Amino acid sequence: MPKSLPPSQLIPRLLAGDRLALSRAISRVEDGGDNARELLAGVFPHTGRGHLIGITGAPGTGKSTLVTGLVQAYRAAGLTVAVLAVDPTSPFTGGALLGDRVRMSKLSGDAGVFVRSMATRGSLGGLAGATADALLLLDAAGYERILIETVGVGQAEVEIAGTAHTTVVVEAPGLGDEVQAIKAGVLEIADIFVVNKADRPGVERTVGALELMLHMADGTPRQLFHHGQLLEVAAAPLEDESDGWQVQVFKTVAASGGGIPEVMAEIERHRLWLAENGRLAARERLRMARSVEQIVQAELLRRLRAALPADSLAELVEEVAARSLDPYAAAEQILDRMG
Numbered sequence: 207m208p209k210s211l212p213p214s215q216l217i218p219r220l221l222a223g224d225r226l227a228l229s230r231a232i233s234r235v236e237d238g239g240d241n242a243r244e245l246l247a248g249v250f251p252h253t254g255r256g257h258l259i260g261i262t263g264a265p266g267t268g269k270s271t272l273v274t275g276l277v278q279a280y281r282a283a284g285l286t287v288a289v290l291a292v293d294p295t296s297p298f299t300g301g302a303l304l305g306d307r308v309r310m311s312k313l314s315g316d317a318g319v320f321v322r323s324m325a326t327r328g329s330l331g332g333l334a335g336a337t338a339d340a341l342l343l344l345d346a347a348g349y350e351r352i353l354i355e356t357v358g359v360g361q362a363e364v365e366i367a368g369t370a371h372t373t374v375v376v377e378a379p380g381l382g383d384e385v386q387a388i389k390a391g392v393l394e395i396a397d398i399f400v401v402n403k404a405d406r407p408g409v410e411r412t413v414g415a416l417e418l419m420l421h422m423a424d425g426t427p428r429q430l431f432h433h434g435q436l437l438e439v440a441a442a443p444l445e446d447e448s449d450g451w452q453v454q455v456f457k458t459v460a461a462s463g464g465g466i467p468e469v470m471a472e473i474e475r476h477r478l479w480l481a482e483n484g485r486l487a488a489r490e491r492l493r494m495a496r497s498v499e500q501i502v503q504a505e506l507l508r509r510l511r512a513a514l515p516a517d518s519l520a521e522l523v524e525e526v527a528a529r530s531l532d533p534y535a536a537a538e539q540i541l542d543r544m545g
């Protein structure tokens with residue numbers, strides 16, 4: 207397949223399940239290249255079928271191992287699976303950690319599995335934008351379950367996981383006394399908690415801490431959107447999302463596959479619950495609102511940078527720092543020049 211295949215030819219191949227076409231398409235949206243937009247416009251009508259499952263948690267909790275186990279479980283159940291590993295902390299080009307590569311190679315050779323890593327590259331909409339675009343491509347290619355592994359440390363990563371249909375937050379014992387979820391602010395986005403490395407000491411303590419936390423948070427609405435965001439607020443009906451879904455804590459030993467069928471069953475139970483309660487549509491609306499908003503933000507920023515040369519920005523900053531201009535006045539000047 208020639209590298210320069212135009213979108214008009216790449217799109218039908220991708221939709222027909224051609225893995226090479228899918229791979230090429232993801233690279234193009236990642237690079238934010240010329241015909242990325244045309245590509246996305248072409249596949250968009252064919253999206254909205256795959257179930258998106260976010261897997262997030264601190265580094266080393268066993269997310270990649272868990273993902274590998276879940277893929278095997280889903281394959282055994284006859285479903286096709288795609289994995290998108292989003293790890294900007296990875297020192298390797300392309301974002302794949304060596305251990306991940308070894309683990310994921312267990313899955314290679316199966317036409318029903320597609321694995322891809324993403325790193326923070328210079329895409330227009332940043333990591334979140336590039337990830338959202340890649341997810342659309344995987345969805346259009348027909349994968350029935352799409353697992354997104356993100357390191358739950360940065361806001362962008364937590365947001366990516368939080369926009370999945372089902373979000374699994376992974377903890378492990380012995381990562382310090384405090385449960386990591388509290389620090390990262392992922393409590394609000396968890397549909398399912400997994401305490402992995404249940405073969406390690408301290409597992410009951412971690413489970414207990416999580417259960418206590420869930421008990422204390424009982425009745426507080428799930429935080430679906432961030433205040434102050436324009437489109438998200440418009441998209442999210444102010445319903446109590448925690449109503450009717452009980453977040454539970456599961457123990458796994460991902461390294462040996464222990465507990466993984468139960469986690470898969472819970473993900474599926476959540477999927478059905480979303481569909482039966484109209485929540486799937488609500489989450490879709492929110493995801494779309496986020497996506498549009500992200501694009502608007504990126505484009506505004508691009509126009510701003512184009513309208514204002516770096517040195518004129520530096521001048522303004524200098525004036526504010528010297529207290530000869532207040533921050534609001536500076537912002538107004540910038541917006542005025544944008545036209």
Ligand SMILES: Nc1nc2c(ncn2[C@@H]2O[C@H](COP(=O)(O)OP(=O)(O)O)[C@@H](O)[C@H]2O)c(=O)[nH]1
Binds near residue numbers: 263271305403406
């Ligand atoms: N003891 C134990 N180690 C595990 C388990 N699951 C994963 N690991 C190990 O923990 C390390 C980190 O796992 P990895 O899946 O890369 O974590 P990630 O950074 O969250 O993706 C690896 O050395 C795994 O082999 C488990 O259930 N028990």
Ligand SMILES: [Mg+2]
Binds near residue numbers: 269270306355
């Ligand atoms: Mg990993």
